[in-house]
Amino acid sequence: MEAELNQPLLEARGLGKSFGGTVALDGVDFAAFAGEVHAIAGANGAGKSTLMNIIGGVFPPSAGTLHLAGAPALFDSPRAARAAGVSVVYQELAVLPLLTVAENVHLGRSGGFSRRRLVAETEALCREWGLPLDPRAVAGELSIAGQQLIEIARALAGTTRVLVLDEPTSVLSLGERDRLFAIIAELKRRGLLVLYVTHRLEEIFAIGDRVTVLRNGRKVATLDVSATSQAELVRLMIGHDVRERFDLPPVPSAPRRIEIEGETPRGKVRLTLNSGEIVGLAGLVGSGRTRLARAIAAVDREWPMTVRIDGKPLRLRSTGDAIRHGIVYLTEDRKRDGLFRPLSIVVNASAASLGRFSRWGLLAPKPEREATEAVLRRLRLVARSLHAPVSELSGGNQQKVLFGRALLCAPRLLVCDEPTRGVDVGAKDEIYEILMDLAADGVAILLVSSETKELLALSHRLLVMRDGRIVREIVGRTDEHAVLMAATGAA
Amino acid sequence: MIRRLPALLARTGIYWLLLLLLVLASAAIPEFRTPANLANVLTQSAPLAVLAVGQTLVITAGLIDLSVGQLAGLVVVLVCALADGSSAAAVPVVALALLLAAAVGALNGVLSNRLRIDPLILTFGMLSVLQGVIFVWTDRSIGRAPPELLWLANERLLGVPVSLVLVAAVALACGAILRRSRLGLHLAALGGSEESARRVGVPTARVRLAVFTLSGLSAGLAGILIAGRLGTGYPMAGAGYELDAIVAVVLGGTALAGGRGSIAGTLAAVLVLGIVSNALNLLQISAFVQMVAKGLIVIAAILANQPRARTRVVAA
Numbered sequence: 001m002e003a004e005l006n007q008p009l010l011e012a013r014g015l016g017k018s019f020g021g022t023v024a025l026d027g028v029d030f031a032a033f034a035g036e037v038h039a040i041a042g043a044n045g046a047g048k049s050t051l052m053n054i055i056g057g058v059f060p061p062s063a064g065t066l067h068l069a070g071a072p073a074l075f076d077s078p079r080a081a082r083a084a085g086v087s088v089v090y091q092e093l094a095v096l097p098l099l100t101v102a103e104n105v106h107l108g109r110s111g112g113f114s115r116r117r118l119v120a121e122t123e124a125l126c127r128e129w130g131l132p133l134d135p136r137a138v139a140g141e142l143s144i145a146g147q148q149l150i151e152i153a154r155a156l157a158g159t160t161r162v163l164v165l166d167e168p169t170s171v172l173s174l175g176e177r178d179r180l181f182a183i184i185a186e187l188k189r190r191g192l193l194v195l196y197v198t199h200r201l202e203e204i205f206a207i208g209d210r211v212t213v214l215r216n217g218r219k220v221a222t223l224d225v226s227a228t229s230q231a232e233l234v235r236l237m238i239g240h241d242v243r244e245r246f247d248l249p250p251v252p253s254a255p256r257r258i259e260i261e262g263e264t265p266r267g268k269v270r271l272t273l274n275s276g277e278i279v280g281l282a283g284l285v286g287s288g289r290t291r292l293a294r295a296i297a298a299v300d301r302e303w304p305m306t307v308r309i310d311g312k313p314l315r316l317r318s319t320g321d322a323i324r325h326g327i328v329y330l331t332e333d334r335k336r337d338g339l340f341r342p343l344s345i346v347v348n349a350s351a352a353s354l355g356r357f358s359r360w361g362l363l364a365p366k367p368e369r370e371a372t373e374a375v376l377r378r379l380r381l382v383a384r385s386l387h388a389p390v391s392e393l394s395g396g397n398q399q400k401v402l403f404g405r406a407l408l409c410a411p412r413l414l415v416c417d418e419p420t421r422g423v424d425v426g427a428k429d430e431i432y433e434i435l436m437d438l439a440a441d442g443v444a445i446l447l448v449s450s451e452t453k454e455l456l457a458l459s460h461r462l463l464v465m466r467d468g469r470i471v472r473e474i475v476g477r478t479d480e481h482a483v484l485m486a487a488t489g490a491a
Numbered sequence: 492m493i494r495r496l497p498a499l500l501a502r503t504g505i506y507w508l509l510l511l512l513l514v515l516a517s518a519a520i521p522e523f524r525t526p527a528n529l530a531n532v533l534t535q536s537a538p539l540a541v542l543a544v545g546q547t548l549v550i551t552a553g554l555i556d557l558s559v560g561q562l563a564g565l566v567v568v569l570v571c572a573l574a575d576g577s578s579a580a581a582v583p584v585v586a587l588a589l590l591l592a593a594a595v596g597a598l599n600g601v602l603s604n605r606l607r608i609d610p611l612i613l614t615f616g617m618l619s620v621l622q623g624v625i626f627v628w629t630d631r632s633i634g635r636a637p638p639e640l641l642w643l644a645n646e647r648l649l650g651v652p653v654s655l656v657l658v659a660a661v662a663l664a665c666g667a668i669l670r671r672s673r674l675g676l677h678l679a680a681l682g683g684s685e686e687s688a689r690r691v692g693v694p695t696a697r698v699r700l701a702v703f704t705l706s707g708l709s710a711g712l713a714g715i716l717i718a719g720r721l722g723t724g725y726p727m728a729g730a731g732y733e734l735d736a737i738v739a740v741v742l743g744g745t746a747l748a749g750g751r752g753s754i755a756g757t758l759a760a761v762l763v764l765g766i767v768s769n770a771l772n773l774l775q776i777s778a779f780v781q782m783v784a785k786g787l788i789v790i791a792a793i794l795a796n797q798p799r800a801r802t803r804v805v806a807a
Contacts, residue, residue: 058690079692094687096680098750107680108692115671154691 007070009034009193010055010086010162016063017050024050026217027064032193032210034161037184039204039225040197042214043237043484044285044450048197051214052164055195056088057081068162082108087155088164091171091286095147097140104139105153125157129186132179145176152183163187164195169203170286181207199237199284201230201488215239230490238480246456247477252276258413258444260296262305264288266468269303273413273444278435280459281448284487288468289448290332293415296446297329298322309412323352326412330402330419332448334395338402341391345383346372348390349404356408375404379434396427403434414438417448432458452480505743505759508792512763516770523773530652534645536765537654538563538716540758542732543739544658544665545709547757550740551669552702553682553749554603554610557733558617559710562595564729565621566714571634571724581637589711595621596707600700618733625726632723644719654716658758661712665705666754674701682749739764742792763792 008031017025025047032038042048054061057075066073068084075081081088095104102115102122122135131149139150148168155163165184169177184194184207196208204211205225213220213236220236256275261268269292273279283289295303298316307314307327316322319329331338340348349372350357357368373386379400383393390401399419406414416435420428435458439445449455455462462474464486472486484490517524542559549556566588573587574580599617603610646653669675677698680688689695717728741747742763743756767788771781 056690077692078690079694082692088690090690094684094690096683096687096750098683098746099676099679103676103679107676107688109673 006033008032008067009069010195011067011070012051012064013067014064015051015054015061015066017054017059017061024217025054025061028214028217028219030212030219030222032162032195032212034193035188035191036209037188037194037196037207039208039211040195040214041199041201041204041211041233041237043199045216046214046237047217048199048214049166050217052088052090052166052195052197055081055086055162055164056090057086079108082158082160085159085161086164087158087160087162089148089151089155089166089168091166091168093144093147093151095139095150097138099139100135101133101137101139101142101150101153102135104150105135105157107154109158121157122153125153129153129156129183131183144171145173145180148172148180156187160192162193162195164197166197167199167286168196169198169200199488201233201490204233205230213237230488231485234481234484234488234490238484246479248456248462248475249460251460251475252439255442256310256412256444259308259311260305261308262292262295262303264292264303264468269470271446271463271470273446275412275442275444276439277460278439278445278447278458280455280462281446281465282452282455282462282483282487283465285450287465287487289465290417291468292465293417293446293448294329296413297327297415299329307413323409326410328352328406328409328411328414330406330414330416332417332421334398334402334422339390339398342389344387345376345381345390345393345401346386348401349376350408352405353408371408372404375407376400379404379407380430394424394427396423396430399423399427399431400434403431407438411438411443413444413446415446415448418450419447420449420451420454452483456480456483505756505763505792509759509763509766512766512770516766520770520773523770526650528769528773530647530650532762532765532769534652534654534720535769536761537644537652537658538713538720539732539735539739539764540658540761541661541709541713541716542736543743543757543761544662544754545706545713546733546736547740547743547745547752547754548665548669548678548702549706550737550745550747551682551749551752552678552698553685554699554702555614555737556596556599556703556706557611557614558595558599558621559706559713559736560729560732560734561618561621561625562592562707562710562729563714563717563732564726565595565625566592566711567718567721567728568625568628568633568724568726570640570715570718571632571636571722572629574634574637576635576637578637578639581639584637585640585715588714589708592711592714593704593708596710597700597704599707600703603699603703604696622730629724629726632725634724636718636722636724640715640719641722642719644716654719657712657716661709662754662758665709668705669752669754674698678702679750679752682746682751684750735764738789742789763788 011031012028015025015028028051040048040051053059055066057078057080060076073084075084102118105122106118119135126133131153133146133149133153139147168180172180187194198204208225210222211225212222213233215237252274258273260271281289281293291300291303294300295305296307297319298321299319307316314325316325340351346369350368354363357364376386381397381400383397390398393401420431423431435445447455447458462483463470464472464474464483466487466489474482522528542563546556546559569591570584570588574584599614602608603613643653677693680693681695681698685695714729721728739760740757742760743753745752745757764785767785768781771784
């Protein structure tokens with residue numbers, strides 16, 4: 001490639017970032033050139049977002065440097081990055097819904113200002129780049145695809161040389177995707193560097209020139225897209241050539257069947273769980289795992305679901321209804337929507353089953369404490385006192401409190417979203433044991449996890465999600481490779 | 492077009508309410524429609540108008556400034572005590588007062604940026620500090636306003652209240668900031684979503700400093716008008732103005748959560764409040780009953796003003 005003869009437009013040298021004790025990015029080197037579409041690929045947690053945030057000036061690196069056209073680039077804010085010609089279009093769009101398209105496009109620029117000129121300039125810009133946008137329209141009334149175009153127009157209105165796109169197609173229809181690809185091709189033709197962050201491998205092959213693969217915060221390789229294959233990329237994303245095989249245990253015979261049927265924007269989903277069965281739900285970030293899990297437990301009602309237990313449909317109009325029917329959701333984000341952090345362990349554990357411990361609205365503290373103690377003892381919770389604030393506990397013990405809360409609800413279906421996130425290794429094993437014990441007691445478990453190994457080690461059966469649909473069911477002998485191939489759409 | 496009609500009505504509701512009140516009051520109370528009384532409504536409303544226009548900028552930016560009432564009160568005491576009725580002192584004293592008010596506003600901005608305290612709490616603290624400063628200085632009315640301020644606040648020029656000219660100037664300036672300046676766009680962006688604003692490169696700290704400074708300045712101007720109306724440095728002169736200003740802003744259609752503001756709507760809302768109080772005065776209804784009436788009107792008007800927000804809550 002002739003561009004390689006020139007100086008790289010954007011270059012990372014030994015880029016590192018750690019948050020507290022966790023290393024998110026570790027000594028990453030890469031170089032990207034003007035006029036190329038450079039894909040950044042990696043599995044969940046590979047460090048793609050961290051890299052992008054450093055490039056976009058959201059936070060500084062803790063080690064290493066970034067160079068723009070040969071000069072050190074120290075961005076202390078997104079504003080500084082933009083001023084230097086680096087624009088990032090995040091998955092979460094930064095569009096202000098009450099402002100017009102023209103106002104949104106010119107936000108954050110300095111210099112003179114006149115509303116009429118704003119509209120005229122936006123019109124000219126859209127004509128020049130072929131963006132189908134009405135400058136006078138109110139941004140909030142546009143589709144997501146239209147709002148994404150606003151962000152691209154905003155980048156083009158400045159002196160952008162590097163445009164970073166973060167999973168830009170996850171919200172687009174196929175037609176909108178093709179339009180975006182055409183715009184990207186035009187940007188490339190005019191000499192911009194487009195960094196394309198994605199885990200959709202087929203898109204890398206559709207528009208990418210080169211691809212840098214990250215794994216566990218490190219760079220694994222930079223390859224010419226024409227000289228590689230989806231299978232090779234998947235192998236690089238997972239890391240080991242040696243295939244660890246897993247034999248999923250046979251599905252237990254079913255005294256009780258839980259059938260779930262629902263509607264997502266991408267079509268119908270159907271799944272069935274037997275009591276005593278652990279079903280793993282695999283998929284990349286954004287594939288809809290969490291949304292499906294929350295929809296099943298009636299936490300969100302964006303995707304309407306019908307749940308039948310032994311053929312009898314349940315009326316689930318709220319999380320409370322779901323809990324009364326024994327369908328309990330364990331959140332992926334303990335701090336945000338799991339724990340009442342300043343309150344005691346007992347209160348946190350019994351919060352979802354207070355009806356059991358009260359009469360005429362008055363709590364009976366003794367049965368509450370005794371039942372809670374029994375459950376938490378069974379979970380081997382380590383705490384100085386059950387009346388201590390739950391925030392004192394380690395991540396693993398906090399998770400056990402949430403498990404205790406679920407157990408006190410007498411669950412028939414437990415929907416666990418990332419139950420081992422932010423939990424140390426020892427506690428992880430204990431949580432695995434808890435899950436297996438529960439299954440042995442006849443609870444059906446839907447296990448959502450980003451760690452494919454964890455799913456393979458625990459599940460009787462795996463369901464793989466992609467684009468809001470269940471695309472594959474895996475039973476019997478399998479490995480990580482097969483799961484990731486299905487999740488990325490490579491196979 | 493038809494579909495947008497409810498939204499349009501909601502957006503323009505305050506103007507219809509103003510029109511309705513004007514017609515009702517004129518029909519029911521003969522004294523109301525005399526030119527002298529109408530001019531009186533305008534002069535009485537002038538200080539609140541200046542404060543509320545400033546607060547419109549603050550609320551559009553998603554912030555709030557509770558310190559403006561007491562800041563205006565401090566300006567009243569300062570101007571009257573220092574000038575003590577002297578014409579010669581008028582200009583320097585007014586200049587000093589406006590400078591002080593802008594400085595207090597800027598201090599709010601700096602503290603909000605540096606300490607990252609919620610503006611509601613921060614400016615409430617400032618309210619208390621300013622109130623304390625006033626009472627440490629004096630617990631009774633002191634000094635006299637210079638005659639120029641009496642003229643500014645109370646007199647008419649060719650039938651038009653002089654204070655109306657000041658209000659118009661402030662409103663036009665703030666309207667220009669909101670609609671025709673980059674700062675206005677940045678205000679709306681900050682109020683719409685601070686995170687988005689930051690990501691697209693809006694200098695959020697500078698915007699916050701600017702809007703609090705402008706708010707302080709508008710409080711200073713309102714204080715000058717109040718000093719002219721009262722004629723003396725009454726320590727309680729500014730009490731309660733901050734809440735009336737916020738009510739006027741929200742009645743006028745500015746989103747309390749920020750992101751969208753309307754100066755014209757704020758002015759109409761100030762007039763609504765002014766007409767209600769004037770009409771009830773003319774009907775010789777006690778001040779306490781007036782409070783009840785004002786409260787009910789505010790609640791009803793807010794409800795009528797946000798039908799869409801309500802349906803969203805029900806649907807969620």
